[in-house]
Amino acid sequence: MRTAAPVAVAFLSGVILVISFFFNEEKTVVGGLSQELLNWVIIVGGFTLLLGMVSIIRVNWAAVQRRKENWIYRLFTLIAIFAAAIPSLLPPSWSPLFGRAEGSIYDWLFVYLQAPMMATMFATLAFYIASAAYRAFRARSADATLLLITATLVMLWRVPMGEAFLNLFPGDVPNIINDYIMNGANLAVQRGIIIGAALGAASMSLRIILGIERTYMGKG
Amino acid sequence: MRKTASLIVSLILVLAPGVAYCQPPDSIFRTDRVNALILVLVFSTAILLYTRWARQGRPLFLRKIPGLAAVEEAVGRATEMGRPVLFVPGIDELDQIETIAGVSILGRVAKITAQYDTPLSVPVRYPLVYAAAQEVVEQSYIEVGKRDSYDKDIVRYVAGEQFAFTANVNGYMMRERPATNIYMGAFFAESLLLAETGNAAGSIQIAGTAKPEQLPFFIAACDYTLMGEELYAASAYLSHEPLMLGGLKGQDFIKLLIVVCIILGVVLVTFNLGDTFLSWFKAV
Numbered sequence: 001m002r003t004a005a006p007v008a009v010a011f012l013s014g015v016i017l018v019i020s021f022f023f024n025e026e027k028t029v030v031g032g033l034s035q036e037l038l039n040w041v042i043i044v045g046g047f048t049l050l051l052g053m054v055s056i057i058r059v060n061w062a063a064v065q066r067r068k069e070n071w072i073y074r075l076f077t078l079i080a081i082f083a084a085a086i087p088s089l090l091p092p093s094w095s096p097l098f099g100r101a102e103g104s105i106y107d108w109l110f111v112y113l114q115a116p117m118m119a120t121m122f123a124t125l126a127f128y129i130a131s132a133a134y135r136a137f138r139a140r141s142a143d144a145t146l147l148l149i150t151a152t153l154v155m156l157w158r159v160p161m162g163e164a165f166l167n168l169f170p171g172d173v174p175n176i177i178n179d180y181i182m183n184g185a186n187l188a189v190q191r192g193i194i195i196g197a198a199l200g201a202a203s204m205s206l207r208i209i210l211g212i213e214r215t216y217m218g219k220g
Numbered sequence: 221m222r223k224t225a226s227l228i229v230s231l232i233l234v235l236a237p238g239v240a241y242c243q244p245p246d247s248i249f250r251t252d253r254v255n256a257l258i259l260v261l262v263f264s265t266a267i268l269l270y271t272r273w274a275r276q277g278r279p280l281f282l283r284k285i286p287g288l289a290a291v292e293e294a295v296g297r298a299t300e301m302g303r304p305v306l307f308v309p310g311i312d313e314l315d316q317i318e319t320i321a322g323v324s325i326l327g328r329v330a331k332i333t334a335q336y337d338t339p340l341s342v343p344v345r346y347p348l349v350y351a352a353a354q355e356v357v358e359q360s361y362i363e364v365g366k367r368d369s370y371d372k373d374i375v376r377y378v379a380g381e382q383f384a385f386t387a388n389v390n391g392y393m394m395r396e397r398p399a400t401n402i403y404m405g406a407f408f409a410e411s412l413l414l415a416e417t418g419n420a421a422g423s424i425q426i427a428g429t430a431k432p433e434q435l436p437f438f439i440a441a442c443d444y445t446l447m448g449e450e451l452y453a454a455s456a457y458l459s460h461e462p463l464m465l466g467g468l469k470g471q472d473f474i475k476l477l478i479v480v481c482i483i484l485g486v487v488l489v490t491f492n493l494g495d496t497f498l499s500w501f502k503a504v
Contacts, residue, residue, distance in 0.1 A: 022249060022250050022257055023248060023250060024247060028248050041313075041315050044348065048348050049347045051350060051351055051377070052350055055373075055376055055377040056376075056377055056379075059373050062373070069395075117387075118383040118384065121383035121384075124413065128412045128416040128417075132412055132441050133440070136436075136440040193435070193447060193448040195475075196448045196475065197448035197449050197451075199449060200448060200450075200452030201318075202263060203263075204317060204467075206267055207267075207467045213456070213467075215327050216352070217359060218356040218359025
């Protein structure tokens with residue numbers, strides 16, 4: 001039963017989604033079933049949010065209780081969770097600071113703390129790209145040298161100074177080379193990967209629908 | 221019998237594009253998607269046939285995937301070093317097939333860590349993935365007879381925001397210094413942030429994603445990378461079950477069919493004869 005029920009649900013859901021794809025959603029009930037199922041996913045996801053909250057609180061509270069290394073940061077995490085959640089759940093009619101509208105505590109925390117912190121994390125990507133590019137583009141072999149030359153050419157074309165430099169060359173040669181690399185070799189490889197991945201996804205979906213693949217339940 | 225079948229298939233293939241462009245506005249059936257239906261039927265038939273042959277015991281050859289062959293070795297390294305294994309099943313929702321593939325591989329990895337008594341940490345971004353991953357890990361520990369070793373905090377929900385999640389996982393890597401990091405699933409801008417931090421922490425890293433734009437980052441920063449379809453093949457590959465391997469061979473057959481179609485399309489378009497042929501694939 002522990003295996004049979006999920007397999008049956010996966011089979012029914014998969015078959016319904018496939019069949020509904022081929023029916024007019026405005027004219028038939030079957031055609032609209034796929035959207036209905038996707039709505040269910042959102043509802044089920046909403047309920048599981050509580051599980052996530054419980055997990056964060058349990059893991060961090062246990063560390064605070066046992067005074068594990070860096071427990072003070074975990075305490076801040078817990079305080080932050082409740083400081084953001086409680087005022088946002090209280091009705092705005094009690095105070096303009098409650099709820100999630102503009103000017104509320106939740107909004108202030110999001111705009112002035114969370115958003116800048118996320119932007120900072122994203123901005124650090126530039127440094128990570130630099131260190132990864134240094135490792136990837138070291139000319140250790142013929143292949144790596146070719147990669148270095150290709151990447152330099154493509155990168156030059158994407159910055160104004162580089163474009164100005166490449167335009168010094170007679171004719172349209174750098175542009176043609178850049179176009180060939182990006183829309184020829186690069187695009188062909190990307191399409192190959194995309195076609196392979198799409199087939200892999202379809203094959204795995206079919207294995208799940210038919211109950212052949214049960215590893216997503218920890219079985220087999 | 222075989223002649224009749226091929227005649228029917230040929231008729232469908234010839235008539236399908238015509239039907240596709242005769243879609244009446246109030247039709248119940250989406251005739252503009254007949255081409256897709258044919259592809260689904262051919263694809264399903266190929267996979268079922270190969271699965272049947274696999275069940276009958278026909279030998280199936282699968283090329284070696286170094287990234288998957290290295291999983292057990294990487295977990296062994298973590299065991300020897302007495303450090304944990306970090307597994308990130310992507311940062312997308314469970315309704316994405318890449319995430320399901322990641323969770324499937326997690327089951328295999330959890331079995332190996334359970335056998336070796338190696339600590340495992342699985343941070344997740346979505347509560348649904350949290351529930352599924354917890355179930356998979358628990359089941360894996362039960363299957364290898366290590367139910368007592370299972371800790372429900374192996375899988376932990378971290379944060380719903382992409383970069384909050386990344387900051388937490390990066391912090392974990394720098395503090396705990398896991399010996400092995402495995403990233404399997406859907407990744408976006410955080411792929412390089414995770415992989416570079418893992419590299420700086422000195423971990424062996426195995427990544428797998430079907431997002432072509434993230435693959436270069438993983439290739440640059442990880443020791444092994446599963447590209448595109450290899451991610452979906454991983455669970456079948458690691459299971460060594462003939463039934464699941466049959467599905468992979470069916471997939472290869474369709475790939476061959478697509479290659480033939482591409483070559484045929486190139487030849488026909490070169491001679492300006494490809495309009496009808498290309499129209500067959502519009503709904504697909």
